Amino acid sequence: MKIVTVSQMKELEKCSDENGVSYLMLMKNAGAVLGKWIEKFMCDNMCSRAVLLSGSGNNGGDCFIAAQYLKSIGKDVSVALVCGVPRTETAVSAFSLMDGVTVLTHYEDIKKAVMEAGVIVDGVFGTGFHGKLDSSIASLFSMNSDAFRIAVDVPSGGNAANGKVSEGCFRADVTITFGFKKFGMTQQPLKEYCGKTIVSDIGIPERCTDVYPVIIEPGFSYIPALLKKRTIDSHKGTYGTLVSVTGSRYMPGAAFLSGKSALRSGLGLLKQCMIPENILPAAAAFPEPVYIPMKTDENGCYTEDNYSEIIKQTEKSSALLIGCGLGTSECAANLVKKLIENANCPVILDADGINCIKDCTEIIDKAQAGIILTPHPAEMARLMGMSTSEIQDDRYGACMKFLELHPNAVVVLKGAGTITAGRGSLYVNNTGNPGMSTGGSGDVLAGIIASFAAQGISLQASAVLGVWIHGRAGDLAAEKYSMHSLLPEDITDSLYKVFSEAENMW
Numbered sequence: 001m002k003i004v005t006v007s008q009m010k011e012l013e014k015c016s017d018e019n020g021v022s023y024l025m026l027m028k029n030a031g032a033v034l035g036k037w038i039e040k041f042m043c044d045n046m047c048s049r050a051v052l053l054s055g056s057g058n059n060g061g062d063c064f065i066a067a068q069y070l071k072s073i074g075k076d077v078s079v080a081l082v083c084g085v086p087r088t089e090t091a092v093s094a095f096s097l098m099d100g101v102t103v104l105t106h107y108e109d110i111k112k113a114v115m116e117a118g119v120i121v122d123g124v125f126g127t128g129f130h131g132k133l134d135s136s137i138a139s140l141f142s143m144n145s146d147a148f149r150i151a152v153d154v155p156s157g158g159n160a161a162n163g164k165v166s167e168g169c170f171r172a173d174v175t176i177t178f179g180f181k182k183f184g185m186t187q188q189p190l191k192e193y194c195g196k197t198i199v200s201d202i203g204i205p206e207r208c209t210d211v212y213p214v215i216i217e218p219g220f221s222y223i224p225a226l227l228k229k230r231t232i233d234s235h236k237g238t239y240g241t242l243v244s245v246t247g248s249r250y251m252p253g254a255a256f257l258s259g260k261s262a263l264r265s266g267l268g269l270l271k272q273c274m275i276p277e278n279i280l281p282a283a284a285a286f287p288e289p290v291y292i293p294m295k296t297d298e299n300g301c302y303t304e305d306n307y308s309e310i311i312k313q314t315e316k317s318s319a320l321l322i323g324c325g326l327g328t329s330e331c332a333a334n335l336v337k338k339l340i341e342n343a344n345c346p347v348i349l350d351a352d353g354i355n356c357i358k359d360c361t362e363i364i365d366k367a368q369a370g371i372i373l374t375p376h377p378a379e380m381a382r383l384m385g386m387s388t389s390e391i392q393d394d395r396y397g398a399c400m401k402f403l404e405l406h407p408n409a410v411v412v413l414k415g416a417g418t419i420t421a422g423r424g425s426l427y428v429n430n431t432g433n434p435g436m437s438t439g440g441s442g443d444v445l446a447g448i449i450a451s452f453a454a455q456g457i458s459l460q461a462s463a464v465l466g467v468w469i470h471g472r473a474g475d476l477a478a479e480k481y482s483m484h485s486l487l488p489e490d491i492t493d494s495l496y497k498v499f500s501e502a503e504n505m506w
Contacts, residue, residue, distance in 0.1 A: 001199070003215040003428060004180040005396065006127045006161045012179060015208035023090045027058060029202040030178045031065020031094065034152060037176050037198065038066060038121060042075065045148045047118025049076045053110075053140065055124040056083040059152050061091035062178075063123035067101045078102040080110040082124050082137055107136065114143045122170040123152035127160040127182055138168025151175040154182060155193045162394050163187025163417070171195075178202045183215055183396055186428040188416040215396075215426045218468050224502045226465045228266075228455060239268030240454030241317040244289075245310060245339065245353075246324040246443075249300020252278045254325025254351070254443045256286055257488055261447030262321070263288055264495040265469070267454055271313050275300055301327040304334045311342060319346050319454035323353020324443040332356060337363050340371065346453045347371045350446035351379070358382040364406045370459045374412040374446055395419055399426060410459045412449070414442065418467050422460040431471025435483025436491065444488050445470045448495070472498045 004012065017023050038050055052067050054060035063079060064086075070077040079101055086095045104110050114120060124137060133141075133156070141156070149172050154160045157169030160182040175194040177185065179202050184190050216222075231238070242262055247255030252274070259272050272289035274282060277300075279291045292313060295305045314320050320343050326332055333356035340347055340357070346369045349357075354375050357363050361383055364371060373383070380398060381388045391398045395413055399421040402411050410422035418429040449466030453459055476497050477490040 001217040001219060002180055002209075003183055003186060003217050005183050005215070008214070009127060009179065009182060012204055012208050016204045019205045019207060021203050021205060024093055026202050026204070027061045027090050027094055028065055030062045030200070032069060033178070033200040033202065034062055034121075034176055035066035035069030037174075037200075038070060038119060038150060039073065039075065041148050041150060041174065042119050045118060047148060049117050050078075050119040050121060051110075051113040051117040052077065052079050052121040053082050053114075053124050054079050055126075055156070056081075056085065056087045056091065057126060057128075058088055058091055059123040059126040060086050061088065061094035062152050063121060064091070064094040064098050066121070068098045071099070071101045078104055078113050080104040080113060082110065082140065110140065111143065114140055114147075117144065117147050119150065120144060120147045121150045121152060122156050122172065124170075125156040126153050129154070129156060130159050130161070131166065133157045133166045133168045135168070138166075141168055141170045149173045149195075151194065153177050154185060155190070158184065158190040158193055160184040160190075162396065163190040164393065165189050165193055169193050174198060176200055179204050180214065181217065183428070186217060186417045186430065187395060191417065215428055217428050217430050218464060220501070221505070223465060223468060224505045226457065226461045227499075227502055228457065229506060236268035239266055240319065240451075240456060241269040241271060242267055242319050242321060242450055242454040243271045243273065243310065243313045243317045244321045244450070245273045245302070245335075246321060246326060247274055247278065248302070248325055248327045249275055249277070249296065251325030251327070252282060253440065256282060257440050257443040257492065258321060258324045258350075258447035258450070259289055260286060260489075261444040261492045261495065262451035262454070264492055265448045265451035265466075266499075267451040271317065273302070273306070273310060275302075297329065297331055299327070299329065301329045301332050302335055303331045304338070307335055307338050310339060314343050314345050317345055317454070318456065319348060319450055321348045321350070321446060321450040323350040323356075324446055326352040326356070328352050328355045340364070341366045343368065345369050346459055348374070348446060348450040348453060350374045351442060354379045355382065361405075364409050367409075370408065370410070372410045372412065372449060372453065372459050372463050374414065374442065374449065374463075376414045376442065380411075380413055396426070410463050412445075412463050412467060414445070418471070420460070420463045420467055422463070425460065427464045427467075429467045429471055431468055432474050433471075433478050433483055435478045435486035436471070436474040438486065438488060440488030441474070441491065444491050469495065469498050
């Protein structure tokens with residue numbers, strides 16, 4: 001599914017107006033679609049009365065068109081002018097088309113209509129909203145929780161640019177959004193306030209949608225095309241070799257989780273670097289890798305002396321994973337920097353690997369065969385010299401700024417609605433659940449992404465594919481174990497189900 005930013009949507013509407021589909025025609029199309037959806041939900045929920053809360057802008061205009069349609073088919077419908085009379089040219093035109101529709105202007109009358117309605121439609125504010133809701137409007141939104149609630153384009157009080165919400169934001173059962181889903185609707189908490197999102201075509205010409213850049217929200221049908229089919233005459237070398245520089249004395253599990261996930265994702269051979277004292281217990285539970293003993297300091301972290309051995313291993317490998325549970329000692333940081341700069345295969349940098357370069361991010365641009373970074377918001381903040389709250393306030397902007405600084409890298413900004421960005425393209429993920437919010441889940445993701453990169457899939461596709469499959473496996477694991485009981489290893493153990501689904505689509 002294609003997604004747009006707020007500014008891109010404005011450009012698309014302008015382009016449409018310049019190419020024969022006027023602003024008023026777009027509004028009429030949107031209102032007609034909205035009216036039919038309201039009709040459907042009134043029937044589905046056996047509701048006899050609907051009230052459309054209308055603002056003074058174009059969202060209100062969409063409501064006016066919808067109300068006229070509902071009136072024409074005999075529905076009991078009223079329009080409440082929550083912000084006064086319409087003010088935009090197109091909204092004024094739409095208002096003039098209403099005939100016989102009850103229009104409410106007094107607050108007490110509007111409150112009464114809201115309390116008596118079976119369907120409440122929020123068309124107060126559109127995609128341009130930011131800031132705080134007026135308390136009187138927020139009060140209306142909180143009334144009559146038993147009614148079926150529909151938001152027009154985006155719930156009022158929600159910021160369609162970044163996903164933030166104002167206190168009192170309209171909480172919808174369904175959001176009817178026009179043309180394309182807006183980026184902020186993929187991010188929490190706004191995504192939750194949208195309820196189910198239905199994207200409706202309003203007639204924007206294809207010549208416009210082909211010109212303006214969009215964000216992609218991958219769906220299940222997108223995934224099989226990125227995977228490589230297994231051939232009859234293949235062998236382990238066909239599916240790549242991954243060198244994994246992960247784990248330490250006190251975090252051996254990170255190496256296990258990332259390594260097992262890499263193999264479960266189709267990797268041919270895993271060369272697992274590990275401190276000697278952890279090799280025997282690791283091999284007992286996880287016999288598949290080739291284990292490479294590493295020299296350690298007094299704290300059980302890798303030393304810089306391991307560089308020559310690791311580089312030697314990468315010479316006949318197809319990807320290098322660095323970071324999961326590695327630690328951030330000075331020795332480890334020096335090792336990470338030398339590996340990034342000198343490895344002749346793609347690098348996947350996660351967790352402590354990212355923290356090791358926070359003070360020398362220029363090293364990102366020295367990766368010879370490309371690099372994927374998988375930061376959570378705090379790690380992204382360290383890379384960007386920003387606060388975590390600044391990253392979360394504009395996740396899209398943070399990713400785009402990162403690409404400006406490091407145009408040849410791929411970044412995976414983790415979180416609800418994980419963003420994958422690289423070479424000017426941006427993907428927003430829609431799989432996963434809160435049960436995955438536990439230590440080790442990121443190690444699993446890093447292993448999956450590294451596996452795909454080692455198998456020869458492009459770095460951006462590896463990241464997009466890895467994020468989606470990781471979330472899908474997490475959803476399947478949650479169905480079995482519940483979100484409360486979900487462990488990262490359960491995600492790994494559910495990967496086979498995801499790949500079976502994909503293989504059945506070939």
